[in-house]
Amino acid sequence: MTAATTDTRWQEEWQPVIDAVGRDFDEGAVTWGADPVERGAIRRYLEPLEFDCALHTDPEVARAAGFADVTMPYTGVIGWTLPAMWQPGEQLFGTHDRDAQPVRSAINNQDMPLGPRTTGFFGTDIDVDFLRPVVAGERIGRRGKRLLSCTPKETGVGRGAFLKWESDVVTEAGEVVGRIRIGTYAYVPKGQS
Amino acid sequence: MSEGTVSAGTGRRFEDVEVGEALVPVEYPLTVYRLVMAAGSNRDFNSIHHNSEYARSTGAPEMYANTSFLMSGWERCVRDWMGPVGTIRSIRGFRMKSFNVVGSTMRVLAEVKGTRVEDGVGVVEVAIRSENSSGVSVGPGVVELTLPRREGVPA
Numbered sequence: 001m002t003a004a005t006t007d008t009r010w011q012e013e014w015q016p017v018i019d020a021v022g023r024d025f026d027e028g029a030v031t032w033g034a035d036p037v038e039r040g041a042i043r044r045y046l047e048p049l050e051f052d053c054a055l056h057t058d059p060e061v062a063r064a065a066g067f068a069d070v071t072m073p074y075t076g077v078i079g080w081t082l083p084a085m086w087q088p089g090e091q092l093f094g095t096h097d098r099d100a101q102p103v104r105s106a107i108n109n110q111d112m113p114l115g116p117r118t119t120g121f122f123g124t125d126i127d128v129d130f131l132r133p134v135v136a137g138e139r140i141g142r143r144g145k146r147l148l149s150c151t152p153k154e155t156g157v158g159r160g161a162f163l164k165w166e167s168d169v170v171t172e173a174g175e176v177v178g179r180i181r182i183g184t185y186a187y188v189p190k191g192q193s
Numbered sequence: 194m195s196e197g198t199v200s201a202g203t204g205r206r207f208e209d210v211e212v213g214e215a216l217v218p219v220e221y222p223l224t225v226y227r228l229v230m231a232a233g234s235n236r237d238f239n240s241i242h243h244n245s246e247y248a249r250s251t252g253a254p255e256m257y258a259n260t261s262f263l264m265s266g267w268e269r270c271v272r273d274w275m276g277p278v279g280t281i282r283s284i285r286g287f288r289m290k291s292f293n294v295v296g297s298t299m300r301v302l303a304e305v306k307g308t309r310v311e312d313g314v315g316v317v318e319v320a321i322r323s324e325n326s327s328g329v330s331v332g333p334g335v336v337e338l339t340l341p342r343r344e345g346v347p348a
Contacts, residue, residue, distance in 0.1 A: 034236070041234070048230035048262065049221075051269040055277045065277060073272075074281045075265040079235035099240060099247045120251045122241060123260040125288040130281055157252025183288075189252045 010116070010188075014152040014161045017115040025113075025145045030170060031106070032141035034084035037072045039136050045076055055133075062135075069136040077128060077169055077178055081142045082106050115150075118186040120158055125183035132177050140177065142167035148181065160187025204276020207308070207315025207340040216274040216303040216319065219266060223258055223295050235261035245295070255294040263293060263331050267321050270301040271336050275317075279338050282316075286334025297325045306335065315340045 035041065042056050054061035055071050062070045072080060083106050086092045093100045104110065134140055148164040162185050169178035221227070225243075232243045237259040240247035248256040264287055271281065293299050303321035310316070316339055322332035 044230075044234040045265075048227045048234060049265050049269050051265065051272070053272050053277055061277065073265060073268055075261060075268045075284075076235070078261045078264070079237070082236045085236075085238065099244060099250075101240065102238075105238065121239070122251075123289065125286075126260065126264060127283070127285050127287065129283045133280065189250065 010159050011152040013116040014150060017112075017147070017150045017161065017163070018152075020114055021147050021150055023147055025147060026143075026167075028144050030141040030143045031081065031083055031145075032172075033080045033082060033139060035080075036139040037076070037080055037134055037136050039070055041080075042070060042072060042076070042136065045073060045079065067133065067135050071133040071135055074128075074130050074133065076134070077130070077140070077180060078126075080134070080140055081169060112186070115161070115186075116188070118160055118188055119192060120160065120185075120187040120189045122185055123182060124162060124185050127181045129179045130177070131179075134171075134177055139172050140169055141172075142180070143170045143176075144168060155185070155187070158187040158189040158192070160185055204278035205274065205340055206278075207310075207317070207342045210305055210308055210315075210317055210340065212305050212307060214305045216270055216305075216321075218303075219270045219273065219301040221258075221266060221299045221301075223293060223297050223299055225256075225295055228256060228258055228262070228295055231262040232259060235259065235265070237261055253292055253294070255292070255296065257292040257294045258299065260289065263287075263289065263299075263323060266299065266301045266323065267303075267331075267334070267336060270303050270321065271319055271338060274303075274319075275338060275340060279340050282337040282339060284334060284336050286332055288334070289331050291325075291327055291330045293323070293325055293330050299330065300324050303336075310342075313342075315342050 059070055092102050094103050144167050146166045148166050150161050150163050152161040164183045166181045168176045170176055229243050241251055242259040245256045301323050303319050306320040307318040319336045321334055321336055322329050
């Protein structure tokens with residue numbers, strides 16, 4: 001065995017996260033999507049998918065089906081619950097590098113207060129329950145961010161941990177319209193440790 | 194729209210469904226153009242999904258399709274088959290096993306796994322997966338949906 005394969009210190013750095021399994025890191029707060037669900041945004045969502053369903057594009061069809069307006073594709077529950085990338089008065093990019101990353105993004109592990117700092121991040125799995133369709137004009141968000149599991153593991157791309165999170169999807173009226181469990185892998189890419 | 198109450202509109206009815214029935218596959222050539230459109234529309238701007246150089250720096254072989262796009266491909270496959278009258282209750286087993294990288298073609302494949310009537314509502318389980326040239330890249334999972342029943346059919 002080499003020193004690299006017997007080095008377990010990187011795993012120990014994840015112990016505070018493992019100890020936090022069960023904790024709601026947002027303490028029940030709602031992270032709102034940047035914008036309400038809108039017809040134009042739905043149309044743009046459908047384009048790269050070549051997704052043709054009149055419920056999402058034709059208000060008359062949607063109304064005939066009993067909805068107040070066109071409906072959001074169910075899987076839009078991810079995108080429409082992402083917060084804005086930028087707010088007035090903020091600076092989005094801090095460097096001029098070609099591959100400069102935004103100062104802040106909801107799609108990484110930056111806001112994790114525990115465990116090692118990671119720069120690699122991707123989604124691994126999702127389970128989602130849809131309680132009812134979301135309609136244009138509604139705004140949705142994710143309530144709570146409960147850590148369900150943390151499993152440190154070295155993979156082909158680096159060292160990190162598989163994390164699973166659970167949130168309710170809610171409207172501004174407080175109605176729960178879905179429940180989502182998202183798995184992610186946060187890691188330090190090989191060569192960057 | 195309540196589950197199982199639709200009596201009008203186009204689309205499949207629960208009584209038309211057969212276990213083992215294959216859904217029409219959906220094929221997505223994963224071009225740079227499509228992935229950039231997807232990132233812009235579903236707001237997953239992580240550079241791994243639109244920047245080859247950055248993606249390689251994170252250990253991936255190339256930039257690759259994002260989660261929303263992949264899961265939406267499952268929804269489109271199911272929606273194409275059931276029409277506007279169906280509702281989706283859940284998605285299970287959506288596990289991304291390998292990268293769906295730019296330049297590859299991803300196919301969404303599905304078939305009816307089971308049917309049941311639950312409180313008078315027609316419930317269908319569809320087994321679904323995404324494949325590329327390396328095999329299954331997402332799933333296999335299950336989409337649970339409801340379809341309206343034909344009028345006059347006893348609950």
